[in-house]
Amino acid sequence: MMASDLSGETAPTRRIVAIGGCALAEPSPDEPLFRYLIGLTGKTRPEVCFIPTASGENRDYIIQFYQRFGGLGCAVRHLTFFNPPVADLRSYLLACDLIYVGGGNTKSMLALWRGWGVDEMLREAWRRGITLAGVSAGAICWFEQGITDSIPGPLTPLDCLGFLKGSACPHFDGEPERRPTFHRMLSAGAILPGYAADDHAALVFEGTTLARVVATTPTARAYHLTRDAVGEPVEAALAADLLT
Numbered sequence: 001m002m003a004s005d006l007s008g009e010t011a012p013t014r015r016i017v018a019i020g021g022c023a024l025a026e027p028s029p030d031e032p033l034f035r036y037l038i039g040l041t042g043k044t045r046p047e048v049c050f051i052p053t054a055s056g057e058n059r060d061y062i063i064q065f066y067q068r069f070g071g072l073g074c075a076v077r078h079l080t081f082f083n084p085p086v087a088d089l090r091s092y093l094l095a096c097d098l099i100y101v102g103g104g105n106t107k108s109m110l111a112l113w114r115g116w117g118v119d120e121m122l123r124e125a126w127r128r129g130i131t132l133a134g135v136s137a138g139a140i141c142w143f144e145q146g147i148t149d150s151i152p153g154p155l156t157p158l159d160c161l162g163f164l165k166g167s168a169c170p171h172f173d174g175e176p177e178r179r180p181t182f183h184r185m186l187s188a189g190a191i192l193p194g195y196a197a198d199d200h201a202a203l204v205f206e207g208t209t210l211a212r213v214v215a216t217t218p219t220a221r222a223y224h225l226t227r228d229a230v231g232e233p234v235e236a237a238l239a240a241d242l243l244t
Contacts, residue, residue, distance in 0.1 A: 011129075012127075012128060012129020013129055013206055013207070014126050014127060014129060014206070014207050015040055015129075015131045015132065015204070015205065015206055016126065016131075016132045016133070016142050016163065016164060016204075016205045017037060017040070017131065017132070017133035017134075017202050017203070017204050017205075018133075018134065018139035018140070018142060018143075018164075018168060018170075018195070018197060018202060018203045018205070019033070019133065019134065019135040019136075019138070019139050019170070019197065019201075019202040020135075020136075020139065020170045020171060020172060020174075020196070020197025020198050020199055020200070020201045020202065020220075020222070021103075021135060021136060021170055021171050021174050021197075021198070021199030021200065022135050022199070022200060022202075022216070024061070024064040024065055024067075024068045025064045025068075028068075029200060029216050029217055030200060030216045031068075031072075031216075032216050032243035032244055033200075033202060033214065033216050033243055034068060034069065034072060035072060035243075036214060036243055037098060037100070037131065037133050038069075038072060038073075038074060038098065040098070040131045041097040041098050041131055042097075043097050044073075045073055045074065045075055046074055046075070046096075046097035046098055047074070047075045047077070047095060047096045047097050047098075048069050048074040048075065048076050048077070048096065048097065048098045048099075048100060049076075049077050049078060049079055049092075049093060049096040049098070049099045049100070050062065050065040050066075050069070050076070050077075050078040050079070050100050050101075050102065051078070051079045051099065051100070051101045051102065051118075051134075051138070052065070052078060052080065052102045052104075053079075053080075053081065053101075053102075053104070053108075053109040053112050053113065054101070054102055054103055054104025054105050054106060054108070054109040054136075054137035054138065055102050055103065055104035055105075056104065056105075057080045057081070057082060057083075058104075061102055062078055062080075065078065065100070065102070066078075069100075074098075077092075077096070079092065079093065079118075081112050081116060089116065089117075089118060089121060090117075090121045090124070093118070093121050093122070093125055093130075094121070094124065094125055094128065094130070096125070096130055097130060097131065098130070098131045098133065099122065099125060099130060099131070099132050099133070100133050100134060100138070101132075101133070101134030101135075101137070101138025101141065102134065102135065102136075102137070102138055103134075103135045103136030103137045103138055103170075104136070104137050105137065105150045106137040106140060106141055106146060106148045106150050106158055106160070107148060107150035107151065107158055108150065109137055109141065110141060110158075110160065110161070119161055122161070123161070123163060126163060132163075133202075135170070136170045136171065137150075139168060139170050139197065139202075139203075140158075140160060140167075140168040140169065140170060141160050141161055142160065142161055142163045142164050142168075143160050143161075143162070143163075143164045143165070143166060143167055143168040143194060143195075144159070144160060144162045144164070144165060144166060144167065144192055144194075145157050145158060145159055145160060145166070145167040145168075145191055145192050145194070146158050146160050146167060146168050146169065147167065147168070147169040147178065147181060147182055147185065147191065154177075154181070155177055155178070155181045157185060157190055157191045163208075164205055164208055165192075165208060166192045166193055166194035166195065167191045167192045167193065167194030167195070168194050168195050168196070168197075168203075169181075169182050169194070169195075169196040169197075170196075170197055171198075171199055172196040172197060172198045172199075172221075172222075172223065173198040173199060173219075173220070173221075174198065174199040178196070179196070179235075182196060182225055182233070183225075183233040183235070186225060186226075186227050186233040187227070187231055187232060187233055189231070193224075193225055193226040193227060194224075194225060195210070195222060195223065195224055195225070196222065196223045196225060196235075197213075197221075197222045197223075198215075198219075198220045198221050198222065199220065200215055200216045200217040200220040201213060201214070201215040201216075201220035201221055201222050201240055202214050202215070202222075203222050210238075212241060213238045213239065213240040213241065214240060214241050214242075214243050215240040215241070215242055215243065216242070216243050217242075218242060220240060221237050221238065221240055222237075222238045222240060223235050223236060223237055223238060224236045224238060
């Protein structure tokens with residue numbers, strides 16, 4: 001899909017898919033979601049890059065990605081920083097159709113990205129219409145703020161990349177402290193209003209607008225969280241389309 005800019009020329013659709021939680025390894029209910037991501041590229045054999053920074057570049061995680069997306073007919077590659085694949089990381093990323101960011105420690109991930117300039121490379125990729133997606137750390141990183149467990153102890157707010165407005169929280173149903181923490185932070189004014197996603201649910205943004213919520217299990221949901229006039233949290237469930 002293309003959009004027209006003020007000059008009358010067509011501009012690529014910018015897409016971000018923020019996944020609350022999913023499983024690459026078998027057995028996984030999330031293969032329909034991975035097929036959906038591949039479909040967004042519009043390519044029969046898209047070039048897909050995995051960025052496993054948040055997991056400490058975990059080898060098993062990388063292998064799971066290759067098995068999953070390679071098995072679905074993609075040309076697969078990955079980006080690591082302790083053993084970079086190439087010197088020109090910008091060209092390496094901009095050659096992709098889909099960039100998928102794994103979960104783990106968001107704070108450490110963002111520090112490495114900024115040190116290598118990859119944060120701005122990803123912004124350029126997004127503006128060019130390369131689909132950006134990710135789970136957990138790879139979901140919240142695109143927003144102004146995220147709720148993270150990057151630091152030992154209670155969940156904390158974290159300033160992120162700011163491609164999308166507001167805040168985000170993953171694992172909303174999968175980790176018991178997520179929902180009450182988001183509510184407390186909103187009430188205290190410690191975090192911006194934003195979105196939460198259950199495991200097996202994903203928020204699909206076109207430009208900076210939420211276009212759709214998709215899920216791979218019937219009970220998975222996403223939510224929009226705001227504050228009312230007296231500062232109390234307001235949580236609204238968002239209808240999800242079940243992927244099969």
